[in-house]
Amino acid sequence: MLLCCKLYISESRNHTALDSIERAARLDGETVIVNKFQDRAYNRIGYTLVSYIVHDSTGNIIYSPLQQTLLSMVEAAYEAINLELHHGAHPRLGVVDDIVFHPLARASLEEAAWFAKMAAADIGNKFQVPVFLYDAAHPMGKPLDIIRRELGYYRPNFMGNQWSGWDMPEVLSEKPDEGPTMVSRARGIVMIGARPWVSMYNIPIVSTDISAARRIARTVSARGGGLPTVQTLGLFHGEDSTEIACMLLEPNRIGADRVQKPGGDASSSRRAGC
Incomplete structure (x- = not known):
């Protein structure tokens, strides 16, 4: 069974940062970057990762190499990028802005949601960033666009059409699903979800x-x-x-x-x- 993860990071102009993130992705050859979309105007990059899922003899999930690859890439992103210095024409709430899991082949949406929730717990705890779950990973299936709207994602904060730095409250009014309610201005917030292919x-x-x-x-x-x-x-x-x-x-x-x-x-x- 195969699992896909799309990782969206708020950076595309700093090649040193991107090299560091991509080196982290190559640490485990069992996970493959099958697509990369880099947009300079948006100052945003998207990676599409694919790996397999391992189950035990009773069919329960044990792990996927995607888990460690994702954590390594996220860590590299947080070490190399400061959201307060970021400027671009695409909305964003965090350095690691969005992570979404898609089931592939015979994998189920429930399995993708399980990995999304595990990633949320790992990222929220290890890096102390607020994490909001969405779609199949959310207990009530809350859609991504609703959460983003509640957090002010769609409101430009510079020149009426750009997003620059961080100008939101450092203490969130909405409680995240994982991680603290206090926001690091350098790292921001991350959304993590699971859904069929988008x-x-x-x-x-x-x-x-x-x-x-x-x-x-x-x-x-x-x-x-x-x-x-x-x-x-x-x-x-x-x-x-x-x-x-x-x-x-x-x-x-x-x-x-x-x-x-x-x-x-x-x-x-x-x-x-x-």
Whole structure:
């Protein structure tokens, strides 16, 4: 049985930091980085990791090499990156911003959720960062976007369209699922969840009109009455363009072709995102 983990880190410009994180990933050859998506404008990188799950003779989970690889990468990220010095055009709440587990092949969502909860306990305790669980890893299945909205994830704190440093309270009003309620300004908060496969899909727009990009994003999204199972953000992307960042929660039902069509007249191209 195979397990996938996507790890999103708030850094893409500091090559020394990225080299350190990727060296940590290579310490165990039993875990493979199958994809890396690096975005300089967003100052964000996404790693897709895959490994196997080991069970005992009765079918109970023993471990996966992914667990130690993930912890090593997280540790390297916290050692190399300071959120107070981070600046980018993509929202984020932490150096290690999001970790999501997906079951592959014959693995179950319950197994992915088990690993998510173990990772949350390990990261919260070892690195003393607040951890919020979401989707199948959360006791009530609370969605990621709801938690992010409660924590102010979607509100830019610099120039109306950028995220810079840390300007939130150091004591959280919401109790995390793991870790302290006190936030390190250098490390921030991490979200950890489990869900069926999700696709990220970004549509570049040849315009710097962020209001128009946000209107298009809302029109496409389920929240705005658009396509079901699609979440979107309108974001600046570089000096001369904006972008519709899309999360496809059920890509087999609503895929990239359906998302591209509403924004197609204004878009220049498309790309897998993070």
